[in-house]
Amino acid sequence: xxxxxxxxxxxxxxxxxxxxxxACNACDIxxxxxxxxxxxxxxxxxxxxxxxxxxxxxxCTGPVTRQVKDRLIRIYEQVPDPKFVVAVGACAMxxxxxRGAYNIxxxxxxxxxxxxxxxxxxxxxxxxxxxxxxxxxxx
Amino acid sequence: MKDTEIIERTQGLLGGRVLxxxxxxxRRIFLTVAPGELPGVVRALRDGLGFTHLVTISGVDKGxxxxxxxxFANAHACxxxxxEIPRSEPRIPTLTSIIPxxxxxxxxxxxxxxxxxxxxxxxxxxxxxDDWPAENFPLRKDWKFxxxxxxxxxxxx
Numbered sequence: 001x002x003x004x005x006x007x008x009x010x011x012x013x014x015x016x017x018x019x020x021x022x023a024c025n026a027c028d029i030x031x032x033x034x035x036x037x038x039x040x041x042x043x044x045x046x047x048x049x050x051x052x053x054x055x056x057x058x059x060c061t062g063p064v065t066r067q068v069k070d071r072l073i074r075i076y077e078q079v080p081d082p083k084f085v086v087a088v089g090a091c092a093m094x095x096x097x098x099r100g101a102y103n104i105x106x107x108x109x110x111x112x113x114x115x116x117x118x119x120x121x122x123x124x125x126x127x128x129x130x131x132x133x134x135x136x137x138x139x
Numbered sequence: 140m141k142d143t144e145i146i147e148r149t150q151g152l153l154g155g156r157v158l159x160x161x162x163x164x165x166r167r168i169f170l171t172v173a174p175g176e177l178p179g180v181v182r183a184l185r186d187g188l189g190f191t192h193l194v195t196i197s198g199v200d201k202g203x204x205x206x207x208x209x210x211f212a213n214a215h216a217c218x219x220x221x222x223e224i225p226r227s228e229p230r231i232p233t234l235t236s237i238i239p240x241x242x243x244x245x246x247x248x249x250x251x252x253x254x255x256x257x258x259x260x261x262x263x264x265x266x267x268x269d270d271w272p273a274e275n276f277p278l279r280k281d282w283k284f285x286x287x288x289x290x291x292x293x294x295x296x
Contacts, residue, residue: 103268105287113292
């Protein structure tokens with residue numbers, strides 16, 4: 001009973017943390033666009049939080065730079081369990097054009113485990129929405 | 140002000156300190172000076188011709204020498220001051236006493252090329268990460284980078 005309640009509440013209110021680990025800002029703009037009333041992510045219970053301690057889902061953009069690697073792990077560890085990571089954009093998936101540069105570690109999945117990938121450069125708001133919904137469907 | 144006028148006035152201001160002067164295209168002037176003369180030359184250009192805007196400092200690794208270019212602009216033309224320093228002893232004087240904004244470019248030059256900027260008020264790193272190993276200068280041509288081994292989550296290809 002309690003398990004079902006926890007599952008229901010998790011699916012109904014995935015609070016998100018928007019995290020940029022070295023992106024060019026294009027994916028971030030698309031995420032902000034996805035949160036606007038036009039796409040209305042809030043009808044799914046999605047709420048943007050300012051701190052990782054309140055979040056359930058981390059929406060990550062950009063490749064992981066050498067400087068941000070430790071900080072990204074620290075932020076990931078601050079998110080209470082159960083936590084999910086959505087990698088938005090081509091850079092977050094593989095490093096894309098930055099792959100192999102001296103200050104880049106690679107995609108998000110080289111550092112923290114990723115649950116859903118949203119391709120695109122930048123990913124469209126509908127694609128980001130679809131990615132989050134697919135992630136919720138997995139629960 | 141025409142290019143020819145700028146060149147004439149530059150030569151008048153600097154005299155023998157100019158090793159070479161070139162005007163490859165319109166509104167584009169290249170000066171070559173010795174590295175020791177840089178602060179004096181830049182001060183003369185700033186006060187005499189109004190080259191107050193330091194656009195950027197770029198470095199070129201030419202093997203035995205590093206070529207450093209200081210790109211200046213005024214209302215009429217872009218002027219680049221070239222100077223060459225030996226790779227064995229890479230030292231340039233700072234311009235921060237003349238153009239305070241030069242410090243950001245000088246800090247970057249220091250970490251990317253391993254060039255020592257003498258007299259820089261703040262020699263900290265600028266862009267490179269905190270855990271970067273010392274004596275690794277990514278923009279030098281002989282520096283090689285090996286990409287860290289990537290893992291595929293789930294182990295599938």
